[in-house]
Amino acid sequence: MTDFILDNRLADSSASVMICEAFDVRLVDDRRYFWALLIPQIPHITELSDLSDQARLTLLSLTSHLSAGLKDSCKADKMNIAMIGNVVSQFHLHIVARHHTDESWPDPIWGKGTPLRLTDEERQHRSHIIETLCASWLANR
Amino acid sequence: MTDFILDNRLADSSASVMICEAFDVRLVDDRRYFWALLIPQIPHITELSDLSDQARLTLLSLTSHLSAGLKDSCKADKMNIAMIGNVVSQFHLHIVARHHTDESWPDPIWGKGTPLRLTDEERQHRSHIIETLCASWLANR
Numbered sequence: 503m504t505d506f507i508l509d510n511r512l513a514d515s516s517a518s519v520m521i522c523e524a525f526d527v528r529l530v531d532d533r534r535y536f537w538a539l540l541i542p543q544i545p546h547i548t549e550l551s552d553l554s555d556q557a558r559l560t561l562l563s564l565t566s567h568l569s570a571g572l573k574d575s576c577k578a579d580k581m582n583i584a585m586i587g588n589v590v591s592q593f594h595l596h597i598v599a600r601h602h603t604d605e606s607w608p609d610p611i612w613g614k615g616t617p618l619r620l621t622d623e624e625r626q627h628r629s630h631i632i633e634t635l636c637a638s639w640l641a642n643r
Numbered sequence: 644m645t646d647f648i649l650d651n652r653l654a655d656s657s658a659s660v661m662i663c664e665a666f667d668v669r670l671v672d673d674r675r676y677f678w679a680l681l682i683p684q685i686p687h688i689t690e691l692s693d694l695s696d697q698a699r700l701t702l703l704s705l706t707s708h709l710s711a712g713l714k715d716s717c718k719a720d721k722m723n724i725a726m727i728g729n730v731v732s733q734f735h736l737h738i739v740a741r742h743h744t745d746e747s748w749p750d751p752i753w754g755k756g757t758p759l760r761l762t763d764e765e766r767q768h769r770s771h772i773i774e775t776l777c778a779s780w781l782a783n784r
Contacts, residue, residue, distance in 0.1 A: 549711070549714065549721075549722055550706065551714070559700070559703070566692045566699060573692070580728055580729050582725070582728075584723070586721075587721055587723075588749035588750070588751075608730050609753070610751050612751050613750050
């Protein structure tokens with residue numbers, strides 16, 4: 503049993519696409535960027551160093567796989583990966599595909615501008631890409 | 644032999660404190676935040692997924708150890724860890740100790756305000772903390 507409860511602000515701004523081992527892989531509802539979150543479904547984690555060695559290794563492997571896959575799928579110019587958590591301290595890792603043409607380039611995206619909601623079609627398309635990448639990651643575990 | 648050459652902008656804004664396996668552990672010259680960089684001395688790396696599995700594991704272990712150690716040493720409220728690279732694409736990982744009282748809190752620090760140079764005393768003090776943490780990491784390898 504776990505008493506993990508997802509922070510409301512993370513729950514409201516993103517949707518779960520797939521659970522990969524202990525990690526909830528979520529799509530952020532913002533069409534400006536292809537933006538995924540990885541959240542360990544483990545209570546009381548705020549820092550990378552709070553995770554067990556095993557969970558950290560899983561996070562690293564999944565992050566690297568998703569980041570490389572999203573870079574290809576989105577033809578991204580750069581991937582941004584970050585663990586910040588100054589506003590929402592519950593541990594979450596951001597993976598964001600960046601393009602020279604996006605509205606914040608070259609600045610980081612956090613706290614900039616206003617999210618633009620995904621259309622149903624965009625949500626479906628992006629979720630499918632994430633699902634496919636998670637499936638190929640799981641197949642090699 | 645390697646043809647790794649450190650990007651000038653990283654070289655100018657930070658100083659090497661210690662080499663830990665393939666990683667240059669550097670102190671950013673900015674007294675506003677205790678801010679370290681980890682840079683693999685490996686040519687042509689821009690993304691986390693460009694690193695070998697072994698180098699990624701080393702990076703993860705060193706990042707987690709330094710982040711936990713700096714959090715303690717600085718009595719930080721939150722650690723920020725990021726791989727961005729939109730301006731300088733040569734791979735570098737940021738580890739930044741954040742405080743509720745720092746000038747950018749709760750925003751991310753990148754691209755905000757103007758760096759304030761460290762005094763010699765501050766540089767020596769921070770370098771000593773990083774050296775001690777690197778030494779304890781190396782002792783457990």
